[in-house]
Amino acid sequence: MGDLVLVTPGRPSLTPLGGGVLFDNSSCRNRMSKSTQKPGFRLSSIPEGVEPVHKLAQLGTESPEVLTDDSSMHLNPQSRFSAKGAFQKRARVKYLTSALSVRLANVPNTPLIKSYWNTFYCSSIMQKKGEHLVAKFCKNRWCLVCNRIRTAQLIKQYLPTIQSWDDKHFVTLTVPNCSADDLEVTIAEMKSVSNRIRETLKKQYQRKQRATPLVGLRKLEVTYNPTRKDYHPHFHFVVSNRETADDLRRMWLSHFQKAKWQGQDVRKADDRSSLEMFKYFVKLVSSHSKDRLILVDPLDVIFQAVAGERTFQAFNVKVGKMTTDEEADALADELATEAVYRWEQSVTDWVDIETGEGLTGYQPDEQFRELVEKRIILATTPKNLS
Numbered sequence: 001m002g003d004l005v006l007v008t009p010g011r012p013s014l015t016p017l018g019g020g021v022l023f024d025n026s027s028c029r030n031r032m033s034k035s036t037q038k039p040g041f042r043l044s045s046i047p048e049g050v051e052p053v054h055k056l057a058q059l060g061t062e063s064p065e066v067l068t069d070d071s072s073m074h075l076n077p078q079s080r081f082s083a084k085g086a087f088q089k090r091a092r093v094k095y096l097t098s099a100l101s102v103r104l105a106n107v108p109n110t111p112l113i114k115s116y117w118n119t120f121y122c123s124s125i126m127q128k129k130g131e132h133l134v135a136k137f138c139k140n141r142w143c144l145v146c147n148r149i150r151t152a153q154l155i156k157q158y159l160p161t162i163q164s165w166d167d168k169h170f171v172t173l174t175v176p177n178c179s180a181d182d183l184e185v186t187i188a189e190m191k192s193v194s195n196r197i198r199e200t201l202k203k204q205y206q207r208k209q210r211a212t213p214l215v216g217l218r219k220l221e222v223t224y225n226p227t228r229k230d231y232h233p234h235f236h237f238v239v240s241n242r243e244t245a246d247d248l249r250r251m252w253l254s255h256f257q258k259a260k261w262q263g264q265d266v267r268k269a270d271d272r273s274s275l276e277m278f279k280y281f282v283k284l285v286s287s288h289s290k291d292r293l294i295l296v297d298p299l300d301v302i303f304q305a306v307a308g309e310r311t312f313q314a315f316n317v318k319v320g321k322m323t324t325d326e327e328a329d330a331l332a333d334e335l336a337t338e339a340v341y342r343w344e345q346s347v348t349d350w351v352d353i354e355t356g357e358g359l360t361g362y363q364p365d366e367q368f369r370e371l372v373e374k375r376i377i378l379a380t381t382p383k384n385l386s
């Protein structure tokens with residue numbers, strides 16, 4: 001593999017695409033010093049407020065047109081699998097991720113600049129080696145390429161267990177919105193409260209005061225409110241039964257005096273809606289009246305706050321075997337030669353470096369091209385919008 005050389009900052013790993021390496025805690029090397037300077041994006045007085053109760057439809061924080069994925073495939077494993085079609089979806093998120101990472105790296109004073117450049121180079125070069133496609137992955141939390149692979153792996157690992165829960169429930173736990181400066185400490189406090197609740201439930205279970213400990217999955221999400229210019233960190237849980245769901249909400253409110261009853265939500269879950277637990281943890285696209293924008297400096301604030309942190313965690317859930325990257329293995333199977341492919345942003349595809357031939361044939365539609373080329377901007381200079 002030594003013939004694949006990329007000049008990248010940091011130490012990205014060289015991994016067969018089938019290698020199952022995208023654990024949630026893999027970006028610990030990106031943990032930032034708490035004293036690192038945050039970008040010059042500051043907020044004035046923040047009103048205390050409570051977000052409305054989450055509708056189930058809002059659970060998915062990814063923008064469907066950005067991250068259209070085929071997670072439903074996991075519920076219908078008989079669906080026909082096309083290696084090239086699957087890789088066009090990867091080309092789509094690579095196209096967006098490349099543009100986004102450059103804009104993020106140019107956010108003034110961001111301490112994540114090296115990590116963003118790592119993401120820019122993520123899987124830029126791919127080559128078939130034996131039965132696998134080989135590429136370097138950045139494994140950063142915000143990378144849509146890595147996240148897409150990781151989502152597929154988490155679904156394979158956890159969905160069979162979740163499907164076996166007859167009484168599964170969603171729980172959304174929130175706190176009042178916070179400023180950029182307070183985001184990191186707010187998330188830490190939320191995790192601490194969540195962990196204390198888990199300990200209490202465990203003790204109650206051990207004393208035979210309840211039927212189960214906390215059995216479920218927890219996902220951290222953070223959204224940005226462009227009107228109020230504040231942040232909304234919250235947890236989504238899917239838990240094995242209604243009793244746990246109600247107790248979670250009740251205990252959250254008793255620990256978190258600032259949290260309001262109407263900010264919390266409990267509702268029945270099904271297999272399909274449970275898939276939301278595995279998707280991207282940030283809403284990339286925000287709406288400004290009629291305009292859809294990707295605001296990079298608020299995203300940078302969020303990515304700083306979660307650098308090196310887990311956004312997904314499982315409690316007392318049976319984990320299936322880590323699977324390989326089926327998309328990549330299938331494509332490797334279809335490739336006749338061991339050609340080297342390099343990502344070309346202008347072509348929106350990986351191209352054979354010898355022949356210039358595109359790997360997937362992906363072409364973005366006009367709307368998506370405009371989003372990627374023109375609408376990834378700094379929130380602090382909204383007049384940039386053409």
Ligand SMILES: [Zn+2]
Pocket residue numbers: 119122123137138139140143144145146147
């Ligand atoms: Zn990546």
